Amino acid sequence: MQPLVLREDTDGLATLTLHRPEKLNALTVALFAELRAHVQQLAQETDRIGLVLLRGAGKCFSAGHDLADIAHGEHPPQPHFQADTIELLANLPQPVITAVHGHCYTGALELALAGDLIVAAESAKFADTHARWALVPVWGMSQRLPRRVGLAKAQEMTYTARTFSGREAEAMGLVNWCVPDAEFDAALDRTARSILTNSWFSLRANKRLYRETEGLPLRAGLSHEIHRSEGRGPDMAERIAAFMNKTSKLA
Structure with a gap:
């Protein structure tokens, strides 16, 4: 079948x-x-x-x-x-x-x-x-x-x-x-x-924020983001280092 x-x-x-x-x-x-x-x-x-x-x-x-x-x-x-x-x-x-x-x-x-x-x-x-x-x-x-x-x-x-x-x-x-x-x-x-090409950590975390704050008043939504955002991902340092290395080569 x-x-x-x-x-x-x-x-x-x-x-x-x-x-x-x-x-x-x-x-x-x-x-x-x-x-x-x-x-x-x-x-x-x-x-x-x-x-x-x-x-x-x-x-x-x-x-x-x-x-x-x-x-x-x-x-x-x-x-x-x-x-x-x-x-x-x-x-x-x-x-x-x-x-x-x-x-x-x-x-x-x-x-x-x-x-x-x-x-x-x-x-x-x-x-x-x-x-x-x-x-x-x-x-x-x-x-x-x-x-x-x-x-x-x-x-x-x-x-x-x-x-x-x-x-x-x-x-x-x-x-x-x-x-x-x-x-x-x-x-x-x-x-x-x-x-x-973007951070999969950030994709998931941002989707979660949108889902959890949909329909909330602005002040409540801002508070949720400030206090419950996952912030930095495990791949942040690697991504910034790769960008800095690339720009230094172009300089």
């Missing part, structure tokens, strides 16, 4: 690929089970994995929650299994990039929003279609979407259920940037390499 989520590691980057291309990577309980196993493993591998990239195989990121699965009656191994899996992904110690091309609808958008950064191809199509199917979010849409784009824009997406292009998503702040499809893979590679 073909795996539903593929993992490939390259130079500190772990790429997770949703792998139901014949079904437009529609999300099933079985797919979430495989995704969860990968995420739990990655959380234990901070020494060799500094960044995680989530993407879809074939024509799109994902068409969303598999409606056939819903109609037939799903049997997750525990209550709130899919939502908890998305939360585990969002809370990975490593930064997470979601790469979206083609469809990214409803449940797929909830999954994509677990990424710290979202990169879109111009072919990307985003929509929250819960209302079209008489559904209400249970995987995080009502919380993560307005935090990403603001309440008014989130309400527009939710109430109209209309589709937004990759460029529209970029304009509203849903994605960090949008690139032509022909440049998509190269842009992802450049971004990943750029991030991975």
